Amino acid sequence: MTGLTQHLAARIATTGPVSIAEYMAECLLHPTLGYYATRDPLGAEGDFTTAPEISQMFGELVGLALAQAWIDQGRPAPFTLAELGPGRGTLMADLLRATRRVPGFHDAARLVLVEASPVLRARQAQALEAYAPEWIGTVDGLPDAPLFLVANEFFDALPIRQFVRDGAGWRERQVGVRDGALCFGLSAATPRPELAHRLEDTRDGDLVETCAPAAAVAATLGARIAGHGGAALVVDYGDWRSLGDTFQAVRGHEKTDPLADPGAADLTAHVDFEALAGAAGDAAHTRLAPQGLFLERLGIEHRAEALAKGLSGPALDSHAAAFRRLTLPEEMGSLFKAIGFHPRGTAPPPGLEA
Numbered sequence: 001m002t003g004l005t006q007h008l009a010a011r012i013a014t015t016g017p018v019s020i021a022e023y024m025a026e027c028l029l030h031p032t033l034g035y036y037a038t039r040d041p042l043g044a045e046g047d048f049t050t051a052p053e054i055s056q057m058f059g060e061l062v063g064l065a066l067a068q069a070w071i072d073q074g075r076p077a078p079f080t081l082a083e084l085g086p087g088r089g090t091l092m093a094d095l096l097r098a099t100r101r102v103p104g105f106h107d108a109a110r111l112v113l114v115e116a117s118p119v120l121r122a123r124q125a126q127a128l129e130a131y132a133p134e135w136i137g138t139v140d141g142l143p144d145a146p147l148f149l150v151a152n153e154f155f156d157a158l159p160i161r162q163f164v165r166d167g168a169g170w171r172e173r174q175v176g177v178r179d180g181a182l183c184f185g186l187s188a189a190t191p192r193p194e195l196a197h198r199l200e201d202t203r204d205g206d207l208v209e210t211c212a213p214a215a216a217v218a219a220t221l222g223a224r225i226a227g228h229g230g231a232a233l234v235v236d237y238g239d240w241r242s243l244g245d246t247f248q249a250v251r252g253h254e255k256t257d258p259l260a261d262p263g264a265a266d267l268t269a270h271v272d273f274e275a276l277a278g279a280a281g282d283a284a285h286t287r288l289a290p291q292g293l294f295l296e297r298l299g300i301e302h303r304a305e306a307l308a309k310g311l312s313g314p315a316l317d318s319h320a321a322a323f324r325r326l327t328l329p330e331e332m333g334s335l336f337k338a339i340g341f342h343p344r345g346t347a348p349p350p351g352l353e354a
């Protein structure tokens with residue numbers, strides 16, 4: 001047994017089976033044994049890759065969209081330029097390079113990164129050395145100021161709970177121990193007032209997921225944006241209202257058993273954008289757009305052509321492959337979605353107009 005399996009088994013022996021959320025939180029964020037606490041998981045040698053790691057175009061276009069939203073709202077100064085879960089800092093570095101010539105944008109920006117992992121904070125410090133970022137651990141520490149924010153593949157890392165419908169009640173899916181190994185089980189059925197709306201669109205045996213931390217983060221962003229102005233762009237995989245089991249583990253770019261080696265695989269779940277939009281209700285939200293459409297509206301074809309002019313041979317091939325990967329429906333183009341938050345009565349951020 002690895003350290004984290006032992007730790008979880010001992011905890012379960014003392015206090016009983018844990019929720020999927022408790023399991024996910026321990027696996028990802030345990031201060032010494034957790035997945036994000038112990039490694040940089042991104043890139044070809046890591047466990048998974050993300051849009052900004054695939055191509056510089058992603059961060060550039062997101063940056064120009066946020067800068068345009070800032071201009072549309074009258075160039076508030078100072079403002080907070082923030083990212084949730086910045087990974088290696090690649091998106092933010094591309095965003096800042098692309099917005100260098102937007103008059104006043106950099107001078108007015110205070111760069112704040114919300115990051116739990118010390119390993120990734122160090123990577124971000126390297127990538128963003130020139131821009132003096134500040135780090136905070138949770139969105140509660142975001143300054144009371146206009147907020148222009150991006151979050152790519154952040155919400156999918158937040159701990160979810162799972163509930164299986166049983167009549168008018170719900171059985172929670174849990175992690176327990178059987179014969180010395182971690183296993184899934186179900187609690188007894190109980191009524192769940194917070195799932196009342198899911199009695200309408202589910203049948204016996206259906207599984208639904210909730211993510212209280214995601215709702216709490218969205219509520220904070222919605223309140224900041226409604227109170228001070230700003231915009232948030234959230235990109236992740238998921239859909240408008242989730243149904244079914246989306247809890248998954250990825251290791252070395254392959255799906256694996258989420259209970260097999262806790263702390264050694266990335267654990268994620270699809271994002272329920274309806275729940276985010278509901279929780280951020282102080283602010284207005286845009287429609288949900290597939291990533292491919294969002295990037296096309298932001299001009300990815302022009303940017304791809306411009307970059308292609310300076311490339312040839314294998315570099316050109318890999319640039320073309322990256323463009324396809326980000327935009328094509330059978331790649332990331334439709335599984336990933338984008339949503340924007342903005343103050344009521346203001347224009348939606350570019351790329352997410354109705």
Ligand code: SAH
Binds near residue numbers: 050091117
């Ligand atoms: N946005 C980056 C990285 C995505 S990986 C990219 O697109 O490449 C998820 C990121 O969220 C990592 O930086 C991880 O350390 C961070 N993260 C995960 N859970 C977190 C939490 N609860 N609080 C703060 N950061 C978290």
